[in-house]
Amino acid sequence: MNGIDFDRFRLRRFLQTLREAGQLEVQDGPLDLVDIAAVLEGNGMAVLFQKVGPEGWDLAGNVAASRQRLALAFGTTVDGLVPEVQRRLGLVPEIVEVSRAQAPVQQIVLTGDEADLTTLPVHLQHGLDGGLYISSSTDFTVDPATGRTNIGMRRLMLRGRRETGIDLVAPSDLRAIYEACVRLGERLPLSFVVGSHPIDHVASTMRFAGDELELLASLRAAPLPVVKCITNDVRVPADSEWVIEGYLDERGWVEAEGPYGEFLGYYGIVKQNPVFHVTAITRRHDAVFQTSTIGGYHLDCTDTAQLGSLRTEVTLRRALEVAVREVTAVHATTSSGGSFNVRVALRQRVPGEARNAIAAVFASLVNVKHVFVVDPDIDVFSDAQMDWALATRFQADRDLVVQSGFRAMPLDPSLVGAATTAKAGFDLTLPFGSAGQTLDTLVPEPPRFDSSRFPSVDVALADGPKTFEALMAALGSRDGREVVLILEALRSAGRLTRDLDGRYMLDRA
Numbered sequence: 095m096n097g098i099d100f101d102r103f104r105l106r107r108f109l110q111t112l113r114e115a116g117q118l119e120v121q122d123g124p125l126d127l128v129d130i131a132a133v134l135e136g137n138g139m140a141v142l143f144q145k146v147g148p149e150g151w152d153l154a155g156n157v158a159a160s161r162q163r164l165a166l167a168f169g170t171t172v173d174g175l176v177p178e179v180q181r182r183l184g185l186v187p188e189i190v191e192v193s194r195a196q197a198p199v200q201q202i203v204l205t206g207d208e209a210d211l212t213t214l215p216v217h218l219q220h221g222l223d224g225g226l227y228i229s230s231s232t233d234f235t236v237d238p239a240t241g242r243t244n245i246g247m248r249r250l251m252l253r254g255r256r257e258t259g260i261d262l263v264a265p266s267d268l269r270a271i272y273e274a275c276v277r278l279g280e281r282l283p284l285s286f287v288v289g290s291h292p293i294d295h296v297a298s299t300m301r302f303a304g305d306e307l308e309l310l311a312s313l314r315a316a317p318l319p320v321v322k323c324i325t326n327d328v329r330v331p332a333d334s335e336w337v338i339e340g341y342l343d344e345r346g347w348v349e350a351e352g353p354y355g356e357f358l359g360y361y362g363i364v365k366q367n368p369v370f371h372v373t374a375i376t377r378r379h380d381a382v383f384q385t386s387t388i389g390g391y392h393l394d395c396t397d398t399a400q401l402g403s404l405r406t407e408v409t410l411r412r413a414l415e416v417a418v419r420e421v422t423a424v425h426a427t428t429s430s431g432g433s434f435n436v437r438v439a440l441r442q443r444v445p446g447e448a449r450n451a452i453a454a455v456f457a458s459l460v461n462v463k464h465v466f467v468v469d470p471d472i473d474v475f476s477d478a479q480m481d482w483a484l485a486t487r488f489q490a491d492r493d494l495v496v497q498s499g500f501r502a503m504p505l506d507p508s509l510v511g512a513a514t515t516a517k518a519g520f521d522l523t524l525p526f527g528s529a530g531q532t533l534d535t536l537v538p539e540p541p542r543f544d545s546s547r548f549p550s551v552d553v554a555l556a557d558g559p560k561t562f563e564a565l566m567a568a569l570g571s572r573d574g575r576e577v578v579l580i581l582e583a584l585r586s587a588g589r590l591t592r593d594l595d596g597r598y599m600l601d602r603a
């Protein structure tokens with residue numbers, strides 16, 4: 095059928111990949127919905143719950159919540175992930191519209207009273223959440239002004255069988271599209287996919303000016319099968335697990351939504367938000383429902399921080415390649431939610447580039463608050479090496495850049511109500527041109543013994559000053575103590591001296 099493999103990018107197939115890679119925990123006993131959150135909290139593994147709730151649904155959690163699993167999704171290594179995403183962003187997208195009969199996600203269609211959210215495996219994620227939330231919901235809508243499809247991830251708070259709240263407060267393309275509808279007094283048709291390959295989640299967390307179905311197809315690096323929904327004209331990936339169709343009503347931001355455990359690790363307060371109305375639910379015969387981890391003490395192993403971190407790194411790479419040329423690595427720490435603390439390693443060509451990098455990062459992403467710039471020898475994924483660079487390459491009165499009055503992320507509790515935020519840049523690079531110039535800026539490493547061979551220490555020293563390592567290499571010594579004895583004899587004979595770097599020299603005086 096159109097030569098399309100409808101299983102290649104389905105969530106259930108990816109779970110199998112994770113199982114083979116030892117990245118999946120399977121909970122095969124019956125489990126109540128109330129127990130799901132505790133199993134997922136701080137769990138480094140993806141989890142497949144089989145037989146959830148009285149209906150016995152399959153539910154997957156934490157699927158994208160590690161860099162290793164995201165790398166597996168893109169068929170690459172952890173180190174290769176960002177370059178692979180960048181490569182795919184440049185691919186020409188192919189979208190194939192398939193019929194409803196072909197689309198696996200429409201194998202079962204429920205409309206009217208049968209489309210009932212309270213029959214789905216939706217669980218309470220955090221103790222003070224305002225209700226049960228669908229957290230792995232990817233929204234698809236068509237912008238009436240441009241005809242382009244917009245996608246994003248937005249949580250849904252169940253308000254009944256066919257109504258949910260949706261969090262649409264933060265600036266986003268969907269918010270702008272919906273604001274225009276509200277101004278015209280019109281509804282906005284919207285469909286949510288639940289149960290997706292991580293690539294689809296990566297695509298939905300990126301902000302892209304064009305048609306985001308094309309973005310999704312490019313990132314998959316394969317033809318994207320789409321199908322029109324049953325009760326609206328929105329097109330969604332035909333190989334998804336579940337789709338919840340409906341619309342946002344024309345009343346705007348009118349109903350209380352929240353609180354909810356948010357991606358910065360704290361609760362977000364109750365907000366006035368729009369209402370989503372369900373018109374149909376469709377799914378595969380053997381559909382897997384999905385939940386995404388968000389807030390709490392273990393941000394580093396949540397879906398949100400991992401997806402956010404990848405998005406931040408890809409976005410900043412592009413901005414930095416324009417601002418300063420030789421960026422060697424970028425990392426947005428997942429423990430800061432994937433966006434607040436960013437590390438950049440670069441090779442400075444001229445003095446001042448570390449500060450240019452700081453300024454470029456400040457400007458290119460709203461959420462970034464702290465930027466740490468290091469020399470290329472520092473591993474930006476190593477907390478220990480970053481701490482060492484802060485301790486030894488940073489002078490607070492010289493290398494700290496603080497600016498205020500930036501657009502803020504309101505969920506940040508350190509704002510205590512302020513409308514704008516401060517940002518800080520930490521230049522952790524050694525003073526320009528100083529690295530490796532003197533011994534006290536050189537980093538000790540195990541000896542390599544790769545200097546030239548000589549017939550004797552005398553001949554080696556006649557060639558010029560030598561380090562102890564070079565003298566061992568000169569003799570092919572596998573020990574070193576015999577070199578000490580030769581040097582002792584030379585010193586006793588008044589023939590040995592040392593230069594300021596401690597290298598041995600023949601004393602010609």
Ligand SMILES: Cc1cc2nc3c(=O)[nH]c(=O)nc-3n(C[C@H](O)[C@H](O)[C@H](O)COP(=O)(O)O)c2cc1C
Pocket residue numbers: 229230244245246247248249260261262263264265266267268269298299300301302386397398401402
């Ligand atoms: C699991 C997950 C849940 C998210 N939930 C929300 C949400 O409820 N509201 C929101 O504004 N953004 C949320 N986001 C972030 C948006 O999906 C993201 O900013 C997206 O790029 C917005 O898309 P758009 O600007 O194309 O509309 C979520 C992200 C993830 C990874």
